[in-house]
Amino acid sequence: GERVLRVLRVRGPGQRGGGGEVGALRPPRRAGPPFLQPLRRGVRRGVPHHPTRVQSLDVRVETKTKDNVFVQLICTIQYRVVKEHADDAFYELQNPQQQIQAYVFDVVRAIVPRMNLDDLFEQKNDVAKSVLEELEKVMADYGYSIEHILMVDIIPDAAVRKAMNEINAAQRLQLASVYKGEAEKILLVKKAEAEAEAKYLSGVGIAKQRQAITDGLRENILNFSHSVSGTSAKEVMDLIMVTQYFDTIKELGDGSKNTTVFIPHGPGHVKDISEQIRDGMMQASSSNV
Numbered sequence: 001g002e003r004v005l006r007v008l009r010v011r012g013p014g015q016r017g018g019g020g021e022v023g024a025l026r027p028p029r030r031a032g033p034p035f036l037q038p039l040r041r042g043v044r045r046g047v048p049h050h051p052t053r054v055q056s057l058d059v060r061v062e063t064k065t066k067d068n069v070f071v072q073l074i075c076t077i078q079y080r081v082v083k084e085h086a087d088d089a090f091y092e093l094q095n096p097q098q099q100i101q102a103y104v105f106d107v108v109r110a111i112v113p114r115m116n117l118d119d120l121f122e123q124k125n126d127v128a129k130s131v132l133e134e135l136e137k138v139m140a141d142y143g144y145s146i147e148h149i150l151m152v153d154i155i156p157d158a159a160v161r162k163a164m165n166e167i168n169a170a171q172r173l174q175l176a177s178v179y180k181g182e183a184e185k186i187l188l189v190k191k192a193e194a195e196a197e198a199k200y201l202s203g204v205g206i207a208k209q210r211q212a213i214t215d216g217l218r219e220n221i222l223n224f225s226h227s228v229s230g231t232s233a234k235e236v237m238d239l240i241m242v243t244q245y246f247d248t249i250k251e252l253g254d255g256s257k258n259t260t261v262f263i264p265h266g267p268g269h270v271k272d273i274s275e276q277i278r279d280g281m282m283q284a285s286s287s288n289v
Contacts, residue, residue, distance in 0.1 A: 054080045054147055059101050061108045069117045069160050075104055075131065076150040085143030093142040103138055107131045117156060124151040 057077045064070050077100055081089045093099060111127055112120060120127070128151040135146045156164070217240060224239075225232075 052081045052083045052086065054078050057097055057100055058152075059104045061105055063109045063112045065112060065117045065120055066114055067116045070157050071112070071117065071120065072153075072155040073108055073112070073127075073151065074153040074155070075108070075128070076148075076152050077104065077131075077135070078147040078149070079135075079139065079144050080147060082143050082145050087143070088141075089143035093144075096139070096142070096144060099142075100135060100139065103135055104131055107134045117160070121154060124154060127151060 055078070057079065059075045059077060061073045061075065062070065063073070079096075079100065089096070107130055108127065111130055115123065128149045132146060132149040135149070139146055217237075220240060221237065
């Protein structure tokens with residue numbers, strides 16, 4: 001190669017300045033054209049390092065759904081430069097982020113307007129898949145590989161979000177009313193069944209009570225007739241009725257929480273009561289016949 005001879009001049013004591021380069025002697029060049037390095041190698045030294053690690057790009061797209069709802073979709077695109085095609089990535093595409101963003105806009109605004117808002121929430125992965133397929137075909141020619149596309153968020157208009165929440169709340173209130181009505185119906189049915197059962201059991205109890213009273217009266221009449229000669233069953237029955245009549249009046253008077261009850265009272269009324277009971281029993285017997 002070409003060598004350069006540098007000459008230094010040294011100053012002695014008392015002289016100003018210091019040593020420095022005063023000239024350069026170059027050996028004579030040989031005849032013929034000078035040797036030039038290839039231009040491509042010189043350009044490569046000026047090319048900055050292009051990273052091949054995975055990079056992320058967030059894209060916000062605003063569009064309209066089929067049911068005329070404006071939404072914003074936030075997509076995250078993860079991409080990287082293919083190591084074997086780093087030259088294509090540098091020389092053939094000046095702004096890859098802008099290129100990716102343009103294709104995301106194009107695909108999303110072509111698919112979303114054909115979907116309703118509810119379908120968009122359910123099929124957001126299908127939208128992301130369509131964007132991924134389109135970007136993979138386009139960006140592969142420029143030396144880029146699309147790794148993943150994530151549909152991060154779907155943001156409808158604020159008024160639409162409020163209306164959706166109100167619809168959901170109304171539906172839940174309606175469902176709650178149905179369940180509440182069914183619960184009240186079950187309570188009423190169970191209450192009615194319980195009352196019917198209670199009345200049935202109460203009737204059975206009263207019937208057994210009356211049966212026991214009748215058996216007791218029969219036994220008392222027979223014992224009294226045998227004990228007191230010359231008494232008939234009718235006289236014994238009148239005596240028992242008078243006794244129960246006075247017991248009833250006594251219980252009404254002893255009860256502190258009972259209201260006032262006006263009843264006819266007198267010896268003659270006792271006979272009337274016994275006659276009414278006897279007539280009722282005779283009518284019942286005749287109807288059975």
